[in-house]
Amino acid sequence: xxxxxxxxxxxxxxxxxxxxxxxxxxxxxxxxxxxxxxxxxxxxxxxxxxxxxxxxxxxxxxxxxxxxxxxxxxxxxxxxxxxxxxxxxxxxxxxxxxxxxxxxxxxxxxxxxxxxxxxxxxxxxxxxxxxxxxxxxxxxxxxxxxxxxxxxxxxxxxxxxxxxxxxxxxxxxxxxxxxxxxxxxxxxxxxxxxxxxxxxxxxxxxxxxxxxxxxxxxxxxxxxxxxxxxxxxxxxxxxxx
Amino acid sequence: xxxxxxxxxxxxxxxxxxxxxxxxxxxxxxxxxxxxxxxxxxxxxxxxxxxxxxxxxxxxxxxxxxxxxxxxxxxxxxxxxxxxxxxxxxxxxxxxxxxxxxxxxxxxxxxxxxxxxxxxxxxxxxxxxxxxxxxxxxxxxxxxxxxxxxxxxxxxxxxxxxxxxxxxxxxxxxxxxxxxxxxxxxxxxxxxxxxxxxxxxxxxxxxxxxxxxxxxxxxxxxxxxxxxxxxxxxxxxxxxxxxxxxxxxxxxxxxxxxxxxxxxxxxxxxxxxxxxxxxxxxxxxxxxxxxxxxx
Numbered sequence: 001x002x003x004x005x006x007x008x009x010x011x012x013x014x015x016x017x018x019x020x021x022x023x024x025x026x027x028x029x030x031x032x033x034x035x036x037x038x039x040x041x042x043x044x045x046x047x048x049x050x051x052x053x054x055x056x057x058x059x060x061x062x063x064x065x066x067x068x069x070x071x072x073x074x075x076x077x078x079x080x081x082x083x084x085x086x087x088x089x090x091x092x093x094x095x096x097x098x099x100x101x102x103x104x105x106x107x108x109x110x111x112x113x114x115x116x117x118x119x120x121x122x123x124x125x126x127x128x129x130x131x132x133x134x135x136x137x138x139x140x141x142x143x144x145x146x147x148x149x150x151x152x153x154x155x156x157x158x159x160x161x162x163x164x165x166x167x168x169x170x171x172x173x174x175x176x177x178x179x180x181x182x183x184x185x186x187x188x189x190x191x192x193x194x195x196x197x198x199x200x201x202x203x204x205x206x207x208x209x210x211x212x213x214x215x216x217x218x219x220x221x222x223x224x225x226x227x228x229x230x231x232x233x234x235x236x237x238x239x240x241x
Numbered sequence: 242x243x244x245x246x247x248x249x250x251x252x253x254x255x256x257x258x259x260x261x262x263x264x265x266x267x268x269x270x271x272x273x274x275x276x277x278x279x280x281x282x283x284x285x286x287x288x289x290x291x292x293x294x295x296x297x298x299x300x301x302x303x304x305x306x307x308x309x310x311x312x313x314x315x316x317x318x319x320x321x322x323x324x325x326x327x328x329x330x331x332x333x334x335x336x337x338x339x340x341x342x343x344x345x346x347x348x349x350x351x352x353x354x355x356x357x358x359x360x361x362x363x364x365x366x367x368x369x370x371x372x373x374x375x376x377x378x379x380x381x382x383x384x385x386x387x388x389x390x391x392x393x394x395x396x397x398x399x400x401x402x403x404x405x406x407x408x409x410x411x412x413x414x415x416x417x418x419x420x421x422x423x424x425x426x427x428x429x430x431x432x433x434x435x436x437x438x439x440x441x442x443x444x445x446x447x448x449x450x451x452x453x454x455x456x457x458x459x460x461x462x463x464x465x466x467x468x469x470x471x472x473x474x475x476x477x478x479x480x481x482x483x484x485x486x487x488x489x490x491x492x493x494x495x496x497x498x499x500x501x502x503x504x505x506x507x508x509x510x511x512x513x514x515x516x517x518x519x520x521x522x523x524x525x526x527x528x529x530x531x532x533x534x535x536x
Contacts, residue, residue, distance in 0.1 A: 058421055077424035093422040095415050106415050109408070110427040158426065 107157025257493030288446030314446025478529015
């Protein structure tokens with residue numbers, strides 16, 4: 001059975017959201033099924049981060065519906081997290097004065113017991129061994145790449161139904177971007193359900209099951225990554241070639 | 242000379258311990274909520290009067306008086322949250338700091354006057370005191386000072402363990418450092434704010450008992466320690482708890498030395514001099530981090 005035949009983990013129906021008097025998202029609908037890796041690409045400032053923030057509740061929903069496993073979200077971020085939405089935000093948003101370990105433990109804030117926390121921690125350290133070495137280091141003293149890894153590790157510690165990852169390559173050196181995407185590829189192989197937003201579609205060409213092109217707060221094209229990469233006119237029009 | 246020096250140190254450490262307790266309560270609320278609680282002085286006074294009532298009027302043991310002050314302080318913090326803070330948080334976040342400061346000024350005045358109406362303006366003796374002294378070598382030290390230092394040390398250890406080792410404490414620190422990220426982890430920040438105000442109220446309550454045991458109970462009891470606690474918060478850097486304790490002890494020792502060397506009237510001006518110097522030299526405080534806000 002293909003991934004798309006499974007029931008959707010995340011369902012967005014015609015969602016509208018924005019800041020102050022401005023609508024940034026203008027009626028977006030998409031679904032992410034269990035085990036799928038879905039990517040939304042688009043130029044800067046066209047609503048990619050707002051999309052993830054709206055799903056996780058940081059930006060209020062103005063119209064439409066968001067559902068997780070068929071359950072409608074309340075719009076409160078902590079209740080959304082309880083339903084299994086793990087958001088790895090842009091710019092990491094780490095707890096700067098806490099250690100790496102404390103940041104990871106905050107990811108497991110909703111975990112039911114210590115055994116589960118230990119299990120998740122072992123899993124994260126196995127995927128990101130550098131975090132184990134740095135466990136007692138204060139987050140603010142980490143490099144950009146390490147901070148990004150902690151952000152991803154913290155998201156994994158949430159043990160959610162779906163991982164929302166916001167532009168993991170932003171502001172990193174090319175070598176570090178490769179390392180970060182290496183980790184994301186491992187998540188994809190492990191069958192994690194992921195919704196990732198990214199400016200550069202080439203980064204996710206081999207990872208994403210499906211890809212949506214976002215422009216001015218609306219989805220203007222959907223398909224397989226390879227199909228988009230073959231459409232020079234779309235790349236030129238929406239992503240500057 | 243050694244006797245004098247030791248007496249200054251003991252006095253400095255005792256008032257430093259009291260200031261630290263008051264400062265930590267204020268700093269905790271500012272650090273996690275961005276709220277200057279101007280009613281903290283009245284909550285401190287309330288704690289002193291609650292202990293007095295429990296011990297004197299109800300005739301219960303001193304330990305129950307302490308518990309009563311802690312409990313009523315925590316309840317006062319909860320009432321402050323439900324009556325004021327929760328409603329102001331629903332409004333525009335950019336106006337919260339100013340609005341809550343003004344609102345708590347009003348709450349503080351109302352509470353102080355309610356105490357004045359209930360107990361009258363005449364000073365009362367707080368029964369939480371230990372008479373007598375003990376000798377360490379050539380020094381004669383009052384038991385009361387030792388009690389205050391011991392209680393404050395215990396409270397600091399409890400607060401430190403609560404913030405550092407418990408799930409609730411981690412949520413408080415996470416909320417203080419990054420509110421949005423804490424929410425994404427599943428932290429209900431409104432519940433954290435309630436917990437912080439209750440914890441701060443409990444600290445104010447016990448601080449009120451300790452302060453009044455050194456002086457006397459009167460409705461404006463909390464104003465002087467609170468004024469100094471604000472100074473210490475600013476010198477340390479708002480929201481920095483270890484810095485607040487260090488600043489409280491350091492400034493209290495300075496105040497004691499200045500009072501001895503130049504006279505009692507120069508104690509408070511010396512603190513003001515320090516805060517002005519710190520604000521010029523390091524506007525974010527000795528232990529604070531610079532903060533840039535877009536206006």
